[in-house]
Amino acid sequence: MDCLFCKILAGEIPSTKVYEDDYVYAFKDIAPQAPFHAVIIPKKHIQSAADINSENSIYVAKIFEAVATIAKENNLGQGFRVVTNCGEDGGQTVGHLHYHMLGGRLLAWPPG
Numbered sequence: 001m002d003c004l005f006c007k008i009l010a011g012e013i014p015s016t017k018v019y020e021d022d023y024v025y026a027f028k029d030i031a032p033q034a035p036f037h038a039v040i041i042p043k044k045h046i047q048s049a050a051d052i053n054s055e056n057s058i059y060v061a062k063i064f065e066a067v068a069t070i071a072k073e074n075n076l077g078q079g080f081r082v083v084t085n086c087g088e089d090g091g092q093t094v095g096h097l098h099y100h101m102l103g104g105r106l107l108a109w110p111p112g
């Protein structure tokens with residue numbers, strides 16, 4: 001399958017690991033939008049948030065367990081944002097479900 005994040009999972013494309021367990025892999029975004037910017041992905045190809053269902057939602061639960069751990073390990077006690085872009089209007093550019101975790105600065109709301 002021609003999926004960039006599956007290639008990162010397979011180690012075919014190098015990445016800087018932030019966190020890993022049996023369900024989840026997180027790595028530094030190549031174009032960080034904040035002092036801390038990780039991309040958190042399931043270790044299973046799910047296209048987007050629109051494809052989450054009762055069969056695969058364990059991966060989403062594990063991602064959010066990882067978020068809490070990543071926050072503690074990276075001193076994000078002051079706050080952070082977790083966001084997933086879905087589909088064309090949502091600005092999704094890689095078709096493998098992922099959550100951006102951003103922190104280390106005051107984040108504006110709402111996003112553009």
Ligand code: 5GP
Binds near residue numbers: 091095
């Ligand atoms: P999206 O735009 O789909 O929400 O997010 C995709 C993210 O993946 C972008 O923030 C982009 O910078 C990041 N990205 C794209 N290609 C690579 C890559 O090869 N390595 C890493 N570490 N991040 C990537």
Ligand code: ZN
Binds near residue numbers: 003004005006
């Ligand atoms: Zn994939």
